[in-house]
Amino acid sequence: MKIDRRSFLSFIIGGAAGTTLSPLPWKLMDDMSIWTQMWPWTPVPENGEVSYANSTCTLCPGGCGISVRLIDDRPVKIEGTEGHPVNDGGLCVMGLSGLQLLYGQSRVKGPMKRVGKRGEKNWEQISWDEAISMVAEKLDELRSDGESHTLSCISGSDQGTVPELFKRFLDAYGSVNFTRMPSIDDSYELVLKLMHGVEASAGFDVENTDFLLSFSSGILEGWGSPVRMFSANGSWKKSGGKVVQIDSRLSNTAAKADHWIPINPGNEVVLALGLAHVIIKDSLYNKEFITNYSYNFENWKRVVLNEYSPESVEKVTGINKTIIRALAKDFAGAKKPLAICGKGQGKNPGSTSEFMAVHALNALVGSINTDGGVWAVDNDKQNYIQWPDVKKDSVAESGAQRDRIDGAGTENYPYTRYLPNRFIENINSSNESLVKLLFVHGANPYYTLPDTHNVRKAFEKIPFIVSFSSYMDETALNADLILPNHAYLERYEDVPRTRSFNRPIIGLSKPIIEPQYNTRHSGDVIITKEKKMGGSIAAALSWENYEQCLQETLGDKWETLNENGFWVDETFKVPGWKNAFKTPTLKCDFSYNELFSLPHFCILGIKGDDPSYPLALIPYDSMRLANGFIGDPPFVIKTVEDTVLKGKDMFVDINPDTAKKYGLVEGSKVILKTPNGELKVRVHLFEGIFQNLVAAPRGLGHTGYDKYISGKGANVNELIGTFEDPASGHDAAWGIAAQLIKV
């Protein structure tokens, strides 16, 4: 039988008819549709029992309570804890994205030692035993050479058991060089020490204030405890509270405030004293407070009245004198006014004179230790860490006699506690090797400290650097050994004293999930390391492990903390004025404010008067850009506008007039150059900024972490320098002279 075209066609038609009459096409279609809607490679959340565990977020100093939603044992979502005194159910975008840090690719999966050059990303995985022995050996070596003081530690915080363990270790070992990363805490602590005579942290009763005068503080940019400030801002809107934002750039806070008063950065202190002038002159100050609780007010008053008239202030700041008068009257006329300072998120300590002037303004209107005012939250009241004194051996004794490398607490800076800017400076300027071994814990100084160039140089001079980071941040990348801590959802840790919170509070970070990698709690590492070293060092810490140390230290608070995730001192009342001041006169001391007299006033914090740098570069903060020891995880970076970051390009804000002058249009590529370096960026034209300023976002340009975090934009710290405050030694730089070069 010959098969021709027709019979073949007939066969095909038969086949087609049969196929149609069979389930094949219909079933295939059905299956295909299911397959295409359920790509097998799309991750599908597991089904399981839902539960919540309370903990505390440690991604910033905000101290928010978090409730982690678990499906069986796996954390799947982070929510804010309802009823938590700091954030009452709220959470910031970073806190929400915490799981991406937990599960993300930037985790350090076990102890590692560097094998290539620093920063080359060439690592060798080693065992914990080997890693700890390596450190113990180094420590032994230094100690036997009589160089125990060359061990230093940079920590993100100096509160809580883990930083205290590091401090204690340094104490017993024989070094005084424990340093905390810079922030407005430095300045507020200093102000309270000088004016109140107390060791305290500043708390702000923001929920109860009805007039908030903010000197460039980013209420909506992450100042203080970010979520708390957001909800306070919401409550002012409802209750009719007023917000006046003094800011050099139309920040989100400025845009949402009732009034925005643009100011050239660095002039805030002059304005504050100008307001004080009007308040004193018009006799609007709180007589009771000033008469009974102030010391040396008359001298201060004389300086303010002589030199800070609205006319003179207008000359310096360019702010109309009528505005100055009206603002002073509104501020003093409010029932519960409050003035705050610390630029943006408050990452930089800033100028001491500014902090003192703003505090004096609060004192003038009696907003100190009162409802809606600023409170000195006594450190002793919230100090639950009552460990016995370290019994020092001779080496430790002689180490303790030495001055700190950064000079804090010495004759020049008697009341200052930490000076990381000088720490870096002094390492670089010394011919000796001041630091031979550096521990870095809960901090990423290599990225976050201003003047990256100098930090890099200082790091190069330190022969051995140990990072305790859970993530491959820039500091870890440039360390010699990484002893990775458990990630924040995998470990116990107490988080005391939430920044800017006005009551003693302790948060507890709890292990929500088993450690996923071969990491170890830094507290445990310190304790074991001490055991390895033996002698007085081991005796200083007799705990079995960190958990036992924490439980013992927290004592009867342990149970409450474990259950709620926080403990707050319910008995703590508005401190009031009586017995509040521990200065020699037992009054609020205005003496130190005399230092800052207008004729001698100089705008602090800008380097160079070279005419080739006609502009000033200021960094700015945003809630959408994490710029602490952690970088923006993918969810957060997705929220950044493309006028800030587009692809890999970072944008800087300039005024359209400035753009015209330089022949630039929106998106033009430029080189942003400062005496410290240069970066390729693009410009965003923005009316909300002065003609002489360039504003660059802080928190971009990571080189560490994973591919999702790194390589986006540039790190503005590369361009910024430090500027030492003459009174405190703190870094008071708010910007740097800059120029734009069209490319």
Place this chain on the structure above:
Amino acid sequence: MSQSEDKVSENSAEKKQPRQPGENEQGNGSSGPILLLFIVGLVISLIIGWVIFPKLLYSQKKQPIDFNHELHNQEVDEGCISCHFFREDGSFAGVPKNEQCAGCHEEVLGESTDEAILVEEYIAKDKEIPWLIYSKQPDCVFFSHAAHVKMAEMGCKTCHGPIGKSTSLKMYEENRISGYSRDIWGKNISGIKKNEWDRMKMNDCAACHKEAASAKASASKRSPQLFFDLLAMVFPDAGKPQKTEACFVCHK
């Protein structure tokens, strides 16, 4: 007239010529083979479609261990719900976890090899048993057991059949394309079912819901809803979906 038009007319002239008998088929000149081949094609494709295709479509997978539902059912007080329980928050626990099994099976009971595997491989090692779930629906399907079992008071058997009476687990047949069990489409490849529980496709849900919806609709006079009324005009058979019948109720 152009050249192309000439060609057209030539062609049509040719076609119009009456065909001679026997000339319409080339070669053997009969319609027999054509029909035969048609039938051959038909039969082959029917065999492929009905017999070979289902065999190829599903792969056979054995459960990690065998399980006797009937035996366990006798041991517990509350029937299915004793192991397949509702959690405190009302969600349905589904397939039991080791925790439930371990209540009795901490130690090896009896002599079956499956029992030994259960205790030694899973419970002792605290490893969950990777059960293959016959009724597992795609992830986009949201199904609430509470709404059906607790509120509508339906028995497990309505959808899952008399599984409680089975003495061993049947072979799990996995659809090679979609990855789900054969039980969703139904054992019968044509999709025809004898029992309510033979299939678990959307139509099977819809059939029951349609019934319930129309019963409800006739019981209470519904106020007109433009969208659904228009929908009913276009698809008179679609029933009149209430809010609870909208697509997003099940498809999240």
